[in-house]
Amino acid sequence: MSDIQPVLIAGQWKAADASDTFQADNPATKQPLPARYPISNWSDVDAALSAAAEAFTTLSQLPPEKIAAFLVRFAELIEANGDALCEIANAESGLPISPRLKDVELPRTYNQLRAAAAAATERSWKQATIDTKTNIRAYFAPLGPACVFGPNNFPFAFGSASGGDFAAAIAAGNPVIAKANPSCPGTTQLMAKLAFQAIQETDLPPATVQLFYHCSYDDGVKLVSDPRIGATAYTGSRRAGLVLKEAADKHGKPIYLELSSVNPVVILPGALQERGDKLVDEFSGSCLMGAGQFCTNPGLVVVIDNAESQKFVTETAAKFSAAPVGTLLSKNVETGLTVALQTLKEAGAEELAGGAAGAGTGYSHANTLLKVSAAKFLTDPELFQTEAFGNGSLIVVAKDLGESVAVIDSLEGNLTGCVYSDTQGSDDAAYAELEPHLRVKVGRLLNDKMPTGVAVSPAMNHGGPFPATGHPAFTAVGIPAALVRFGMLQCYDNVRAARLPLELQDKNPTGKTWRLIDGTWTTGDVAS
Amino acid sequence: MSDIQPVLIAGQWKAADASDTFQADNPATKQPLPARYPISNWSDVDAALSAAAEAFTTLSQLPPEKIAAFLVRFAELIEANGDALCEIANAESGLPISPRLKDVELPRTYNQLRAAAAAATERSWKQATIDTKTNIRAYFAPLGPACVFGPNNFPFAFGSASGGDFAAAIAAGNPVIAKANPSCPGTTQLMAKLAFQAIQETDLPPATVQLFYHCSYDDGVKLVSDPRIGATAYTGSRRAGLVLKEAADKHGKPIYLELSSVNPVVILPGALQERGDKLVDEFSGSCLMGAGQFCTNPGLVVVIDNAESQKFVTETAAKFSAAPVGTLLSKNVETGLTVALQTLKEAGAEELAGGAAGAGTGYSHANTLLKVSAAKFLTDPELFQTEAFGNGSLIVVAKDLGESVAVIDSLEGNLTGCVYSDTQGSDDAAYAELEPHLRVKVGRLLNDKMPTGVAVSPAMNHGGPFPATGHPAFTAVGIPAALVRFGMLQCYDNVRAARLPLELQDKNPTGKTWRLIDGTWTTGDVAS
Structure with a gap:
């Protein structure tokens, strides 16, 4: 089994606990590509969940600038490794290198990571709200480890370990467990390798990004409803998505779906x-x-x-x-x-x-x-x-x-x-x-415009009523709005000043963070 | 059956299509109160849904100032009818008139309606976001008819036809179907009467507020998952709430729950x-x-x-x-x-x-x-x-x-x-x-403070992770944040200027509406 590709769990590229293996096809030739990938048993997923929960605790104590530094470094590494990424993505997806992977999707992907880094640093996505009269303060804080099931139609820009959901979840302060799309395991693996290199270079918790390639239906259901999970983002077929949704809903775990749309x-x-x-x-x-x-x-x-x-x-x-x-x-x-x-x-x-x-x-x-x-x-x-x-x-x-x-x-x-x-x-x-x-x-x-372009704009809504998505108030594309999906609303009532998170203290933490203070949006401090 | 209390459907106080009737108890005497209320069959609920869908279409075309005028008038009527409201609420709930119903809960209720009216007029809850570079614009628009299942522990302030969920849903531009709590049908009926009077005086669509008192479990499930419903707000027992959640989730209908909490x-x-x-x-x-x-x-x-x-x-x-x-x-x-x-x-x-x-x-x-x-x-x-x-x-x-x-x-x-x-x-x-x-x-x-007070503050979060509520990103108390639950994110891409909703046009619709224009929160216009 030594030629089976490793999973990335708890900061280690290691042999999977696998029940079976699979290979991706080259859709242009219909021939299987050489690499063999494991279908993980629950113990892999379980180990990833535990490591993610631990990484979340550490991440929660770090300033957003650390997370931003990771995202920026990851973007650089993607840009530097563009040829290798395009080669494997082309082999796995059949999408042309040009005009598409290299000149459209790759720049979109690293630009998106940089925009997410800027949003993490700016912190305005947290919608810090301060009511000085009652001394009640609230903001969006990271929700917990995110699981990302990416699609195969955008192997980079929506990829499990590199795409919009990934960027949003990390920028909001959460570790990501990437579940590769089985059509593009090699692309996702290379992205995860670059992400892990960036993690090491920027000194984030090793389990900030983890990767496995495939698991059973039942284990997928267990994953999205596990107590250690904060939220799940899924883009794919309606049938599988609805199964995951039912499980996550039952356990009160937010799941953001993009299922199908005739537009x-x-x-x-x-x-x-x-x-x-x-x-x-x-x-x-x-x-x-x-x-x-x-x-x-x-x-x-x-x-x-x-x-x-x-x-x-x-x-x-x-x-x-x-x-x-x-x-x-x-x-x-x-x-x-x-x-x-x-x-x-x-x-x-x-x-x-x-x-x-x-x-x-x-x-x-x-x-x-x-x-x-x-x-x-x-x-x-x-x-x-x-x-x-x-x-x-x-x-x-x-x-x-x-x-x-x-x-x-x-x-x-x-x-x-x-x-x-x-x-x-x-x-x-x-x-x-x-x-x-x-x-x-x-x-x-x-x-007067076809819908196929989805600009990464703060005003974009890549969302919509069910069954296009699972909830009509959220967008999967658009920064910073997409980050909110991976946040929970946290309120501080009468909490002593020094114990407040920086974003809710009287002084604006960056001088640039938009906060709603007594009904007025401002980048200033609370008036003393 | 002439002594059975009427339901309010499509602007008419009329005899219910009832399978049975019930009476509320006076909890202080354990004796049934005289009024008999109908347990509606599906045809009542169905008629309310159709009327609500029609009212929603009309409401969508009205300026928020019209809706605010209704909320303000309703608040006045509640204040003017305080004695009668307290009398019936006391009889149905056993809660003391003073210190509680008259001097705490009633003012909270009408003040909350006035705050909701102000939020509707200000329109900042819509979070209008304008990206001039791409000409993409987005905001929260009303989602559709809301169904409110209120609890019995705050017959006014969380009441189905008068409370926080009611106020938020209406202020966001949606009609409400109030399902009375069976412990306080008379209180809810009196609130609905005052609301309906306010509707007539301020010329809103007659079905903006509708009321029924009870229905079968199965019909409740059908109601929250009906295509004509936008969202449901439920406060009550965990068991019944989870049944409604499962049904609503399955049909992709947002449901905001407040189930239980040991605090x-x-x-x-x-x-x-x-x-x-x-x-x-x-x-x-x-x-x-x-x-x-x-x-x-x-x-x-x-x-x-x-x-x-x-x-x-x-x-x-x-x-x-x-x-x-x-x-x-x-x-x-x-x-x-x-x-x-x-x-x-x-x-x-x-x-x-x-x-x-x-x-x-x-x-x-x-x-x-x-x-x-x-x-x-x-x-x-x-x-x-x-x-x-x-x-x-x-x-x-x-x-x-x-x-x-x-x-x-x-x-x-x-x-x-x-x-x-x-x-x-x-x-x-x-x-x-x-x-x-x-x-x-x-x-x-x-x-250093007990949790029992829940201030109506813009920074309040009356919410929390499951099973306290159904989604950790939303609050049931706090204006304007509570309104967002009844909104859907709507994006306009390349839409011609004159066709945009007022809140997304270049000119600020009120001179006071906070909008995020090219990354800056402002009450100004889009620079020309």
Whole structure:
């Protein structure tokens, strides 16, 4: 068993207590990659939990500047090791090195870590609130060890040991137990190696970052509901996510999920009339980019039946047929997409472009455009909202605006919703009628823009009503807002001044921390 | 059936679709009060849900000033009808009119409504965040109809149709379906009547406030998980609360719970030496006030065994025996307290003061003080944390500080935790050792102060880790923070300026709304 890759537990790269092993595939060749990774037994997970709990206690006593120094050093190491990271991520995900891994996702990842470091140092995410009249003071403090289950569609930027959830949990002051996505164990391992090097160089507790690759379903359930866990962040399939959610909920452990989303796009008639050709390009590009493997991929487009929308549909189908077929991330993604498209077709959607699995290099599926009437959609909205994760999309053709609104009303919660309208005002009345229906269904509402870009902005909401996520008040992207998910509200009532955390003492701890003092946001001190 | 009290649904006081009726008891006489209230069938709940969904759509279009006007008018009506409210609340709860209902709880209630009105108008609770570089903007918007299950221990201030959850949900822009506590249906009805009068006078949608009194367990479960519901706030027994939580969680509906809490108090040796007599009074007063029926009642006291703590225990027991016995809120509370104390005694706690149920007027139980060694406590911490809601408390005697810490480590999540220490510094080392253990277990940490007072302060956290509440990031008391529970994060990406909600437009909507613009909190406009 000596050729099995080690896990990182309690500051040691060591042999796993493994029941079995697995290998990742190269999705472009469908061939297994050489490295073998362990499927850990509970004793590994248990050891990681205990070490994380201990590391949490130590981290809680450290100034945020120490944590920030780690994040900054980790970002440097990622930047310095970009080629190696891209090579293995490309082998494991099939995502192109350029334009994607090297020039988009890698910079996003290290910039995100640097932004998280700045947020940790600034401390404004803690929302320190001071009421001098009652001498009651409150802020968000780190909640406890976080477990991160990352997805495979952003091996760096959402990776378990490097991505947004990781950065947010650490910046908030919590150790992370990274559970690698089994499609990209090598990428996650290399990230964990760099993180661990940064931990050693910046002298954080060794168990601040730990890594295992895989475990049984039952052990995953035990992990997210364990008393030693503070919170869990999960991005992945709805089925597995809901199992984890049920377990975590039952034990009162916060779990932040990103499950699935069809990301409805409504294109109003005036927009099609004004710039239909442009919209064909815009939609096709967004839907087929990266083989459509984005959480915010536009999977459902609503148009109103007329000559322009018929033209839009026909031209989009032609685009889909003509466009190169991308590589899918894994056999599972290929199967999932194939099954989902089949489900939609069996339900009555018409295939305008498409075909079978395997149309491209490696795991793949023909670019697929389906169409269904709104009337048909409304006969079984749940079925027609089946997420086809990948390079497929469903166009819903409504006979009028009222039917479009009915389709929107039938939707589950989604991450995003877009409305395209003309620039001269002819769609304004329709927008006003439709918007309130769409607004309550989505976390992010866009105008005249596809949803696939998710900027790391303080105002971003990469979240939304269930089942897009588990709670509509939190975002997974956006700093500092994403940090709050890994915090608990702690109030100090009549606590003696010297015993207060620095952020709640009269003097502003940095001169730059935003605090709400007697109803006024300020970076100043409490007036003496 | 004409003498059955009406429900308030869709702006009509009307006969319920009832399967049965119930009467509330007067706990001081144990006699049923004359009014009969319906146990609604699903059709009532269903009608309320549909009306609430419609009211929500209308409310969403109204300026917050309209909602504030309603809250202010409702506060006036409560103040004007104080005598009638106190009379019925006294009859239904046994709580004294003075000093309590009239001079404490009633002012708290109308002041809280006025504070909620001010928060609605100011709009800072929405945490509007504007990133001008990306033109992404986000804020908290109302989430949807709220269902409020209030407790019976604060018939006004936490009442389903008048209390903190009610005020927060409405101020955030949501209609409320009030489910009365079956112990105080008449009080809740009178509050709903005043609320409805205020609705009519201020021209809000008629279904902004609705009321029913009781329903089946199954219908409660359906209610909190219904697609038309935004969120639920529940304060009450842990058993019923967990059933509702499971249902709401499964459907991804936020539910904010306040379930139970023993509110540990640690009294360090120096404090006992310095002011032991005072602490006897302070603790006895806090524990027996209102027959101990507070969410934050100090139910568990940890002391270290020595001469002073033995004296503290003996004198406290004498105080408990000598103090008058209060009236409990209901037969259920009497039974619950009796069973809980019996459980603790059977587990091995020694009774230092106490006795049986019925020692006072009406529903009641002798003031009960129990004692157990920390060693014994640690043999079954779960059992010894059984909440004895009412005038009973358990003293845990540790042999040293280490054992005290072990007791703290064994605790579930609680609303509050207190540490008493001497003023000269002799307890400081013990405080420093113990505090990190207690801090992570409680929402509010106090020094030298009993937890029973819950100030309506912007910095209050009336919350805490599970099972005290369902999520450690939210507070049920404190304005504006309590409003956020009834909001969803809504992001606008590239949305045209005129289509943005007022709070996210360049111009500050009130000149007083705090907004985070490009990383700076300001009440100003976006610089043009």
